[in-house]
Amino acid sequence: MRYVGQPIDRLDGVAKTTGAARFSAEYPYPNLAYAALVHATIARGRITRIDTGTARKTPGVLAVITHGNAPEMKPAPKPNQFDMSTLAAATSVNYLNTDEVYWNGQPVAVVVAETLDVAREAAYLIEVEYAEYPAAVDFAAEEGNARPQKSTMLSEADGRKGDAEAALADAPFALDLRYTTAQVNHNAIEPHSTTAYWDGDHLILHEGSQNVAWVRDHLAIRFDLPKQNVRVISPFVGGAFGGKSFVWPGTVLTALAAKVTGRPVRMMLTREGVFRTVGGRTPSIQRVAIGAQLDGSMTALIHTSVCQVGRTGGWSEQVTSVSRHLYDAANIQVQQNLVGMDLLANTIMRAPGESIGSFALEATVDELAYELGLDPIELRARNEPARNPLDGKAFSHRLLMECFEEGAKEFGWAGRPQEPGSMRDGRWLIGMGVAAAYHPAWRFPANLTVRLSDDGTVLIRCGLHEMGMGSATAVSQIAADALCVPMAAVTVAYGDTALPDTTTAGASSQTASVTASLLAACAKLDRAVFTLARKTPGSPLRGLRRADVTARDGGLYNGSRGESYHDILRRAGRASVEARVGADTRLGEIADQVRSMSKFLLDRRRWVKAACGAQFCEVLVDSDTGETRISRWLGVFDVGRVVNAKTAASQLRGGIVMGIGLALTEETLVDPRNGRIVNASLSEYHVPVHADIPVIDVRYLDDPDPTMPLGVVGIGEVGVTGVAGAVANAVFHATGKRIRDLPITLDKLL
Amino acid sequence: MKDFAYVSAPDVATAVRAITEPGAKFLGGGTNLVDLMRQNVERPDTVVDITRLPLDRVEELPDGRIRIGAMMRNSALAAHRLIRTRYPMLAQALLAGASGQLRNMATVGGNVLQRTRCPYFVDLAARCNKREPGSGCDAIGGFNRNAAIFGASESCVATHPSDMCVALAALDATIELESVRGVRRLPLVGFHALPGDAPQHETAIAADELITAIELPDLPVAARSRYRKVRDRASYAFALVSVAAALEVRDGVVTEARLALGGVASRPWRAHAAERALMGAPATEESFRRAADAELAGAVAQSQNAFKIELARRAVTATLRQLHLPGGAA
Numbered sequence A: 001m002r003y004v005g006q007p008i009d010r011l012d013g014v015a016k017t018t019g020a021a022r023f024s025a026e027y028p029y030p031n032l033a034y035a036a037l038v039h040a041t042i043a044r045g046r047i048t049r050i051d052t053g054t055a056r057k058t059p060g061v062l063a064v065i066t067h068g069n070a071p072e073m074k075p076a077p078k079p080n081q082f083d084m085s086t087l088a089a090a091t092s093v094n095y096l097n098t099d100e101v102y103w104n105g106q107p108v109a110v111v112v113a114e115t116l117d118v119a120r121e122a123a124y125l126i127e128v129e130y131a132e133y134p135a136a137v138d139f140a141a142e143e144g145n146a147r148p149q150k151s152t153m154l155s156e157a158d159g160r161k162g163d164a165e166a167a168l169a170d171a172p173f174a175l176d177l178r179y180t181t182a183q184v185n186h187n188a189i190e191p192h193s194t195t196a197y198w199d200g201d202h203l204i205l206h207e208g209s210q211n212v213a214w215v216r217d218h219l220a221i222r223f224d225l226p227k228q229n230v231r232v233i234s235p236f237v238g239g240a241f242g243g244k245s246f247v248w249p250g251t252v253l254t255a256l257a258a259k260v261t262g263r264p265v266r267m268m269l270t271r272e273g274v275f276r277t278v279g280g281r282t283p284s285i286q287r288v289a290i291g292a293q294l295d296g297s298m299t300a301l302i303h304t305s306v307c308q309v310g311r312t313g314g315w316s317e318q319v320t321s322v323s324r325h326l327y328d329a330a331n332i333q334v335q336q337n338l339v340g341m342d343l344l345a346n347t348i349m350r351a352p353g354e355s356i357g358s359f360a361l362e363a364t365v366d367e368l369a370y371e372l373g374l375d376p377i378e379l380r381a382r383n384e385p386a387r388n389p390l391d392g393k394a395f396s397h398r399l400l401m402e403c404f405e406e407g408a409k410e411f412g413w414a415g416r417p418q419e420p421g422s423m424r425d426g427r428w429l430i431g432m433g434v435a436a437a438y439h440p441a442w443r444f445p446a447n448l449t450v451r452l453s454d455d456g457t458v459l460i461r462c463g464l465h466e467m468g469m470g471s472a473t474a475v476s477q478i479a480a481d482a483l484c485v486p487m488a489a490v491t492v493a494y495g496d497t498a499l500p501d502t503t504t505a506g507a508s509s510q511t512a513s514v515t516a517s518l519l520a521a522c523a524k525l526d527r528a529v530f531t532l533a534r535k536t537p538g539s540p541l542r543g544l545r546r547a548d549v550t551a552r553d554g555g556l557y558n559g560s561r562g563e564s565y566h567d568i569l570r571r572a573g574r575a576s577v578e579a580r581v582g583a584d585t586r587l588g589e590i591a592d593q594v595r596s597m598s599k600f601l602l603d604r605r606r607w608v609k610a611a612c613g614a615q616f617c618e619v620l621v622d623s624d625t626g627e628t629r630i631s632r633w634l635g636v637f638d639v640g641r642v643v644n645a646k647t648a649a650s651q652l653r654g655g656i657v658m659g660i661g662l663a664l665t666e667e668t669l670v671d672p673r674n675g676r677i678v679n680a681s682l683s684e685y686h687v688p689v690h691a692d693i694p695v696i697d698v699r700y701l702d703d704p705d706p707t708m709p710l711g712v713v714g715i716g717e718v719g720v721t722g723v724a725g726a727v728a729n730a731v732f733h734a735t736g737k738r739i740r741d742l743p744i745t746l747d748k749l750l
Numbered sequence B: 001m002k003d004f005a006y007v008s009a010p011d012v013a014t015a016v017r018a019i020t021e022p023g024a025k026f027l028g029g030g031t032n033l034v035d036l037m038r039q040n041v042e043r044p045d046t047v048v049d050i051t052r053l054p055l056d057r058v059e060e061l062p063d064g065r066i067r068i069g070a071m072m073r074n075s076a077l078a079a080h081r082l083i084r085t086r087y088p089m090l091a092q093a094l095l096a097g098a099s100g101q102l103r104n105m106a107t108v109g110g111n112v113l114q115r116t117r118c119p120y121f122v123d124l125a126a127r128c129n130k131r132e133p134g135s136g137c138d139a140i141g142g143f144n145r146n147a148a149i150f151g152a153s154e155s156c157v158a159t160h161p162s163d164m165c166v167a168l169a170a171l172d173a174t175i176e177l178e179s180v181r182g183v184r185r186l187p188l189v190g191f192h193a194l195p196g197d198a199p200q201h202e203t204a205i206a207a208d209e210l211i212t213a214i215e216l217p218d219l220p221v222a223a224r225s226r227y228r229k230v231r232d233r234a235s236y237a238f239a240l241v242s243v244a245a246a247l248e249v250r251d252g253v254v255t256e257a258r259l260a261l262g263g264v265a266s267r268p269w270r271a272h273a274a275e276r277a278l279m280g281a282p283a284t285e286e287s288f289r290r291a292a293d294a295e296l297a298g299a300v301a302q303s304q305n306a307f308k309i310e311l312a313r314r315a316v317t318a319t320l321r322q323l324h325l326p327g328g329a330a
């Protein structure tokens, strides 16, 4: 392979760095109007009065839309596992079609005006009064109301092998610990933005999205349109991390505002608006208990969790999923629980579940190692399973211990004194920590077409999403190799529902999903072109069998006999040849979905597939003030085949940065009195800044997974897993203090 | 935001005349005012841009004092040779504030008058006596992890967030104010008010006054000084606690000490009690801790910020220790 694996620059890099790339709030329409939201200031209740008089009279205001005058929209559909598009709604609220308030921050009015400033000023002038209902908004206080989470086709909420509680009681060594993690928010650099306009009964939307098909399907339902009347365009997305997977109120309301005013309308949420209308990662309360023999072999592993969901919706996190896979305990029990809250629906955020679940599990394993006087890596080696611990399924591929070995060597792990508080540099206490990273590998159906034109160029049309990770670049590399053409000959059209529906950019699945279809389409195309060549009179390939021919240098050849794609198509009088994966009729689509779903389930019954890795970190803790700084980081990963060495490293590194935020600085403060987010700004919500991040050394083993297309397992999320565990373990090594509550702010270390 | 009239003043006379219009506000770098206007906390009718005023120089006066023009940008002041060599704590305090971009915009006058970062102050849905006198204080019983430990009242527990002012307090700086009524000078220590029952009154400046300059005394002890800021991330975060300290030690005994704390009160907190405890004491860890204790004896915690008392104790002790160690002033 000429391109796959190479550190190739992102194809859209120049467009982004020069400002040529257009994001969804940057489309200049003549006649463009601007929208702003008014947010509810109570957690639960009913609007009793809404005074829009002054706002409406403000010069430049085009419309003030409230539940009093909003056109009727269809409600969000009931979620149904068999029709994925019904899962697109972020919440079940029919915005502005109800006087009820379900969370503090819910949009209660939209102002549309000639300029952004007028829209925001008029929004300020609207007065709302409420009748308040009692509301459950204090997560810590609601713990007792948690109920067992339901399992779904894609995610089991519980699991059991043997009797873990009994084994724990009998174990010579036992730990039973409680962990808590704070709510955090994605904070992508591009706030959620929509530009919408109506062309008759057609709705066109520019929207930064991780799933354009979902946005289309959902809006078609809400505005009662045939699907094909809605087009969603999303070539550039300024970061998403899960926050742009579902359809949040701003999107629906921009389309509504455009309908009411008959104008193209742009709404870019303020940072506060993102906090108030787009959910974050749930807080969690977790229990991890491990029982072990003197030699460290685990006899019991219990991992339970309590997370929240909004009463109008919210993602159920797979917090305990890591405990199904990581350690070969004789008895295992995992159980996830949920408590319903009168808060904005929480949502998926980079490695939902595994990010926070791995914190609790990996911190406990470290603690156990210290109890037993074992090196934490040695303890892991003694409990490394040959088959999936919970159910005995086979691993498709797993080089976790190899990651630890390579990492330990590179990081100088063996040289550290194990005693906590024993390394120091002036006022800084030094600590080293390690943890496992783990994220399941997914693959979903993806439709696309590949077209070869008579000028030798290749066009791939697929509705994939580019949120900055380099997806289109990776797809070009794979296609160029599959068809043996130069990468410069390949163009990828993406981020548009006018293209075949591809798949969500979520669950680290996009590259694997697209690769499978792309390879199939390229193989089809190759056959079609060859058939064409051997049938065309005068072709040098006439009469040859495919096996006699190799594709190289943009053509098909048998030794020196053969010709370029350009010549093959010209000779045959064809402008282009196209191959397609995925049906283009509704019926075919359903059949495809059923077929791929059953294949998927079959596959899942057989294999456990995942990306994994070892996170090593060194921290400095100020012995006076408890300030914690990361001084070194190394992540060694088993992520199957790496398609692009440069963008892959960036993905893993970005995940680690996000994990450092989760570990040390990030916390969304929800006022327990009224459910209002108190730090809805980037000055008070602390993402890590440059000075918080050391050089991050990222390595990978580059060993393809034999059961995945091209051996790819997905790298978008595994980087964030294990990070908080490694940090907490390093903080312990530095200070002798176990902090079981994220984020690890300095007050917890005083 | 609300529409407003914009006046750009070429000279001080025009500026102080323009500010007498009702609803007028000075605009420095705008890094605080414009944010607050976007959040509708400030809604001026007229904005008087003063960044063109010729008040952007550092001068050494004949008697050795230093005069800093109020329009001087924070980054320029931090980089100035006189400040770096004679008042290192001030240069360090400036550089510990905000981010490079903000420091390039922020002016000295604006820094003195920046408003609190109490989260409820900027959320119009919250009750806040400072923003809306008599409405209540949501920080009390709410999120007050970074609230004051000195001088708070039952109506407000907010802190003044400036780093620069902490150094200015330790240095006994003077603020020069000018209005159509004339010029007056006030000591920086005491310029910012304690909340009492009127937290909306934050400083001693009158509505029509312009800060024209800050003056620093000739203070040899300041050449050996240090600013230490403790915060939740390595950069670009407000202080949980900060310490500005200068120390003169002769024959192992403290002969002069300057100490001020930031992030602990509605004003930069000059630590007089600690200074008194240090004077004449042996320059030891024990004395440093005792000085910190003397100051912190008067500290009172809110529901979430008790840790700041211990943190302040440690930060003071550590800063003095580092100052006293050979090479520790760096």
Ligand SMILES: Cc1cc2nc3c(=O)[nH]c(=O)nc-3n(C[C@H](O)[C@H](O)[C@H](O)COP(=O)(O)OP(=O)(O)OC[C@H]3O[C@@H](n4cnc5c(N)ncnc54)[C@H](O)[C@@H]3O)c2cc1C
Residues within 6 Å of the ligand: A683, B025, B026, B027, B028, B029, B030, B031, B032, B033, B034, B035, B050, B070, B071, B074, B096, B097, B098, B099, B102, B105, B106, B107, B108, B109, B110, B111, B112, B113, B114, B161, B162, B163, B164, B209, B210, B211, B212, B236, B237, B238, B239
């Ligand atoms: C994200 C963020 C982080 C920050 N972090 C820090 C930090 O860590 N430490 C820190 O100390 N600061 C920090 N700051 C605050 C920053 O230092 C102040 O915003 C800045 O110093 C204000 O100066 P300015 O010139 O921009 O003031 P402006 O915003 O222009 O004005 C502020 C106020 O002062 C008035 N004013 C301005 N100049 C004069 C004058 N000459 N006479 C009379 N009135 C005047 C204005 O009318 C206004 O009321 C931060 C700010 C932001 C936005």
Ligand code: SF4
Residues within 6 Å of the ligand: B116, B118, B119, B120, B121, B127, B128, B129, B130, B131, B136, B137, B138, B139, B140, B155, B156, B157, B158, B199
């Ligand atoms: S502490 Fe002061 S600024 Fe904060 S809410 Fe209370 S009154 Fe307002």
